[in-house]
Amino acid sequence: CIFTLRDEYLDLMPGDPDAAHVAANSYMIDEFLARVAATEDLGIEWRSEPRSVFFHGHCHQKALIGMKASMDALRLAGIDAKESGAGCCGMAGSFGYEAEHYDVSRKVGEERLFPRVRTTPPETTIAIAGVSCHQQIEHFTGRRVQHIAEVLAEQVQPGHVWRPGVGKAQAAD
Numbered sequence: 001c002i003f004t005l006r007d008e009y010l011d012l013m014p015g016d017p018d019a020a021h022v023a024a025n026s027y028m029i030d031e032f033l034a035r036v037a038a039t040e041d042l043g044i045e046w047r048s049e050p051r052s053v054f055f056h057g058h059c060h061q062k063a064l065i066g067m068k069a070s071m072d073a074l075r076l077a078g079i080d081a082k083e084s085g086a087g088c089c090g091m092a093g094s095f096g097y098e099a100e101h102y103d104v105s106r107k108v109g110e111e112r113l114f115p116r117v118r119t120t121p122p123e124t125t126i127a128i129a130g131v132s133c134h135q136q137i138e139h140f141t142g143r144r145v146q147h148i149a150e151v152l153a154e155q156v157q158p159g160h161v162w163r164p165g166v167g168k169a170q171a172a173d
Contacts, residue, residue, distance in 0.1 A: 001130075002026050003060040028129060029149045030073035031065065037076050045157040046078045053151060054120045056084035056113060056137070058130025059092070070129060070148060077155040086113035091132035109140055117141045127151045 005026045013019040027035065036042055053074055057067045067083050074081035089109050090096055096105030117126055118141055126145045128134050134145045 001058075001060050002028055003064050007060075007064060028061070028069070030129070030152065031069040033076065033152070034069040034072040037072075042076075043162050044077075045160040046076075046155050047157050048078065050080065051078070051155065052080045052082075052121070052124040053127045054082050054084060054117070054124050055127045055148065056086060056089065056117075056129075056133055058128070058133050059088050061129055073152060074127075074148070077152055079151070079155065084113060084116055086116055087111065089113050089130075089133040089136040091136040093132060096132070096136060105136070106140055109136055113137070114141050117143055125151060 006023045009019050010023050033042065055067070055070060055074060057070055061067070061070075071081050071083060087108075090105040090107070090113075092105070092108075095101050114137070117137055120126065120143075126137060126143050127148050127150075128137065128145055129148050131147075134147065137143060137145050
């Protein structure tokens, strides 16, 4: 988890300038895109076809930075994005993989997240930021799930070529 680099490692290596440098320069892809887009043109040509996404962020993300960057990046790409508004998926790292925790793991997801996923229209993409959430949602709801990076990549206009230093997107010849 990228947030381990930004949170726990700083506690484990107090005063370490290398740890501080890594922490200050580590971002999720959606967070990076949203930060750059706030100050400059990304040079990305996005698809214009409408797309709806139901997004669920992972617990570490919610605790440390919230969902704003993820939602901003999805909307930047022209996506009608709705946040799940649900708590933990129940996986909690490897917790849900352990046989003795399987039922508890399922019950946590059934509190809010899984019912919301099940009532999401089939044409709406279910997107996540955490690998554990991906596994948990697919396993207990049967819905296909995509990582937010996959969703954003699919939104790039086909034939789009980004050329560093040019500043704007250019169509491929």
